Amino acid sequence: MLKTIGDYFILIGQTFQRPPKFSIFRRQLMHEFYNLGVSSFGIVSILSVFVGAVAAILVAYNTDNPMFPEELIGFSTRQMVILEFSPTIISIILAGKLGSQIASELGTMRVTQQIDALQVMGINTANYLILPKIIACLLFMPVLIVFSIALGLIGGWAACLLTNIITPYNYILGLRSWFDPFSVYFALIKTEVFAFLISSIAGFIGYNVKGGSVEVGKASTKGVVHSSILIIIFDLILTQTLLT
Amino acid sequence: MITVKNISKSFGDKLVLDDISLSFRRGMTNLVIGESGSGKTVLMKICTGLVEPDAGEVLFNDIRFSNRSEDIRVDIRKDMGVLFQGGALFDSMNVEQNVMFPLNMFTNMSYKEKLERVNFCLNRVNLNNINKLMTNELSGGMMKRVAIARAIANSPKYLFCDEPNSGLDPVTSEIIDALILEITEEYNITTVINTHDMNSVMMIGQSINFLYKGQLWWQGNSSNILHTDNEELNNFIFSTELTKRLKNNK
Ligand SMILES: Nc1ncnc2c1ncn2[C@@H]1O[C@H](COP(=O)(O)OP(=O)(O)OP(=O)(O)O)[C@@H](O)[C@H]1O
Ligand SMILES: [Mg+2]
Numbered sequence: 001m002l003k004t005i006g007d008y009f010i011l012i013g014q015t016f017q018r019p020p021k022f023s024i025f026r027r028q029l030m031h032e033f034y035n036l037g038v039s040s041f042g043i044v045s046i047l048s049v050f051v052g053a054v055a056a057i058l059v060a061y062n063t064d065n066p067m068f069p070e071e072l073i074g075f076s077t078r079q080m081v082i083l084e085f086s087p088t089i090i091s092i093i094l095a096g097k098l099g100s101q102i103a104s105e106l107g108t109m110r111v112t113q114q115i116d117a118l119q120v121m122g123i124n125t126a127n128y129l130i131l132p133k134i135i136a137c138l139l140f141m142p143v144l145i146v147f148s149i150a151l152g153l154i155g156g157w158a159a160c161l162l163t164n165i166i167t168p169y170n171y172i173l174g175l176r177s178w179f180d181p182f183s184v185y186f187a188l189i190k191t192e193v194f195a196f197l198i199s200s201i202a203g204f205i206g207y208n209v210k211g212g213s214v215e216v217g218k219a220s221t222k223g224v225v226h227s228s229i230l231i232i233i234f235d236l237i238l239t240q241t242l243l244t
Numbered sequence: 245m246i247t248v249k250n251i252s253k254s255f256g257d258k259l260v261l262d263d264i265s266l267s268f269r270r271g272m273t274n275l276v277i278g279e280s281g282s283g284k285t286v287l288m289k290i291c292t293g294l295v296e297p298d299a300g301e302v303l304f305n306d307i308r309f310s311n312r313s314e315d316i317r318v319d320i321r322k323d324m325g326v327l328f329q330g331g332a333l334f335d336s337m338n339v340e341q342n343v344m345f346p347l348n349m350f351t352n353m354s355y356k357e358k359l360e361r362v363n364f365c366l367n368r369v370n371l372n373n374i375n376k377l378m379t380n381e382l383s384g385g386m387m388k389r390v391a392i393a394r395a396i397a398n399s400p401k402y403l404f405c406d407e408p409n410s411g412l413d414p415v416t417s418e419i420i421d422a423l424i425l426e427i428t429e430e431y432n433i434t435t436v437i438n439t440h441d442m443n444s445v446m447m448i449g450q451s452i453n454f455l456y457k458g459q460l461w462w463q464g465n466s467s468n469i470l471h472t473d474n475e476e477l478n479n480f481i482f483s484t485e486l487t488k489r490l491k492n493n494k
Contacts, residue, residue, distance in 0.1 A: 024348060113332035120292045121346055122321030124314070 008204050014126040015134065015203075028132035036098050036133065037140030041147070043097060044090055048148040051089060052155025055080045060165035070166045074156070074174020079183065081152035083243075087187040088235050090148045091194040094141065095227040099202040102133055103223030106206030107216035115207070130203040134196065141195035142188050149187065190238050197234065198227045245270050246291065246402060246434055251300035253286055260286050262458040263300070271432040273425055273448045277439055278455035279480060284438040285329065287455070288406055291436065292326055293317055304402065320402075322350055325395030327405040331387040333379040339366070339390050340375035346398040365393040369423060385416040392420070396427060403428065403435040409444060417441065421448050442481060445469065454480070 019025035059076040106129060109115050118125045153175060160171040202223035209219045246268040253261040260283045268274040276284050289295040291302050293309060301310040304320045333342050343362045347353055353361070366372065369389040374382070382390065388408060395403060405424060409417030425448045428435040439445065445452060449466030454477050456462075462477045472478065482488050 021349065108335075112335070113328045113330060114334055116294050117326065117328060117332040117334075119294060120321060120324060120326045121349065122314070122318040122324075123349060 007208070008200075011126055011130070011204050011207065012200060014124060015130045015200075017124060017127050017131075019127060019131065020124075025132065028128075029136055032132045032136035033140060036101065036136050037144070040094060040097060040140075040144055043093065044144050044148050045151055047090065047093060048086065048151035049155035049158070051085050052077065052081055052152030053159035054155075055085060055152070056156030056159040056171070057163065057165065070170040071174035071177050073160075073166055074171040075177055076174075077156040077171075078153060078175050078179075081156070082149055082183045082187050083239075084235075086145050086148040086152055087190040087194070088231065090145060091141070091191065091198070091231055092228050094144070095194075095198045095202075095231060096224050098137065099198050099223040099227045100220040102199060102202035103206035104216055104220040106130070106203060107209035107219040108213075110207065110209045111212055111216060126207065130200070130207065133203055134199040137195040137199040138192060142191050145187060145191045149184075186238075186242055189242065190235065193234055193238065194231050197230050201227045201230065245305060246436070247303040247306070248287070248291065249301050249303065251287070251290060251297045251302070253283075253290065253295070253297050259458055261290075261297075264455075264458075264460050265300075266453050266460055266463065268434050268436050269451060270434045271429060272450040273428050273435045273437055275437050275439060275445060275449050275452045276455060277445060277452060277480070278461075279440060282455040283458050284440075284455060285406055288404055288436065288438055292324065292404055293321070322398070323401040325398070325400035325403045327388070327391050327395050327403070327408055329406040329410065331379075331391040333387060333391055333394070335379050337379070338375065339371075339377050339379070339382070342379065342390060343393045343397050345394065350398055361397060362393075365397050366390070368396070368427070369393045370419070385412050385420070388412065388420060389423075392423065392427075396431075399431065401433060403433045405435070405437045407438055407440070409439070409441055414443065418443070418447065424448065440480075442484075442487065445481075456480075 056073060056077045059073045059080070063072050063076070106115075109129070115125050115129070118128060157168055157171055160166055160168045205219050205223045205226065206216075209215050248264055248266050248268075251261055251264045252259070264287065276287060278284055286295060290297050290310065297310055301308055303309060304323075307320065309317060309320055334345065337345070340359075340362055343365055344358050347358045347361060351358070362375070366375070369392050371386060371389055371393070374386070379387065379390070392405075392408070395405075403424075408424060409420050412420065421444050424435060424437065427433065437444070437448070446466050446469075449469065452462075452464050452466065452469060453460060454462040454474075456476045462472065462474050464472065469477070469481065482491050
């Protein structure tokens with residue numbers, strides 16, 4: 001266990017070095033943007049709209065009492081979506097998608113000796129293979145999460161429109177009340193931490209696969225499980241330290 | 245020239261290489277033969293720096309390579325071409341990008357120059373007009389040849405081939421053997437070939453090292469290998485029904 005953590009930090013050290021040829025790094029990065037980032041818009045859109053709608057309905061159900069002002073529904077939905085649903089739930093979903101993608105891609109390269117082939121050419125394989133993936137995740141995931149927040153709030157609005165729990169006008173009024181920009185920063189900080197966890201852990205696991213195709217499958221599962229667990233743990237740590 | 249000095253390597257308590265010393269000469273095809281599990285691949289991995297030896301060292305033209313930092317090794321690695329047992333082509337790239345890869349990484353050639361070199365190397369391995377195919381669209385023999393083209397793209401001084409013709413039909417494997425021999429002599433490369441194919445041994449065995457149970461058991465070449473009275477080597481050479489019958493008829 002301790003050795004694994006040590007190995008992880010050694011690999012991170014090898015990864016974060018200046019790429020020898022910037023033009024090649026830029027090409028790799030563009031590829032990963034598409035491969036990891038753009039291809040995730042679909043799943044993120046669908047989930048965000050539905051989660052936002054469910055959040056609005058849940059809040060409405062729990063505050064169905066004349067004592068609460070109607071704006072509370074828009075307000076609470078916004079807070080839930082910004083503080084937890086988009087950054088954490090969507091990140092866990094992305095851990096499933098990106099984590100398995102990264103771990104299985106690197107694992108396959110390892111067992112088919114493609115990584116060895118790079119190494120004998122004198123290439124810093126961690127830097128060449130993992131760095132573009134981490135940077136792509138760090139740059140792209142905030143975009144996905146902001147997009148997800150927007151869609152989540154639209155999902156809540158759609159729920160109001162379709163179920164008339166409250167009028168869409170009151171929902172929007174609620175969205176706009178008591179807004180503290182820090183909640184968005186908080187969401188973005190969490191996203192960056194999660195993006196790093198997903199890409200580096202899945203990268204570490206995939207890079208160190210030993211054996212054959214069965215191990216690649218296991219590594220891909222392990223990449224998802226480990227990064228999801230760490231996301232939850234860091235969610236707690238960050239919420240505790242940043243919000244209180 | 246590559247010098248292997250007193251190399252030993254164990255995995256757990258299994259001694260795989262036991263005090264191996266030999267040298268691979270320039271402009272020649274140097275073969276390492278031995279049955280499956282005799283340590284050929286491990287020896288090649290030690291020579292290419294993918295595995296570190298427990299004892300001993302490997303020298304490239306008298307410069308020590310084993311157990312050194314990657315910064316120092318890089319200079320030697322730039323002169324190294326390796327053909328892996330499974331080809332190890334990059335499956336996210338097409339044929340042209342695979343062969344061009346070492347040129348992209350280590351030279352400042354223009355795209356036009358690189359393309360010329362790629363086409364030259366592909367032509368050299370008798371592959372034409374397949375530049376845009378992806379690696380999964382190639383046959384096993386074509387993959388091996390693309391891998392050879394990639395290995396020679398950056399004009400290596402040292403070429404390592406791990407079982408270049410395993411899994412290929414006799415005709416294709418002869419073509420590949422002939423190709424490796426030709427390239428070796430033409431460019432004066434130090435070529436190391438792992439094989440257990442007797443046909444290759446006879447065709448390109450300019451220098452032969454026989455590994456047996458982790459030890460260097462016999463050294464020679466294709467003209468004296470059939471006349472040896474070394475028992476283990478004879479068992480290895482005449483292991484198939486075909487060769488046994490040929491020998492008894494002789
Ligand atoms: N990474 C490793 N960990 C443990 N044992 C290993 C490792 N690599 C090789 N070995 C062992 O070393 C021995 C020699 O293996 P090696 O791959 O060198 O054989 P080989 O001569 O190349 O065989 P083949 O002709 O089948 O390719 C085998 O018994 C193998 O089990
Ligand atoms: Mg082998």
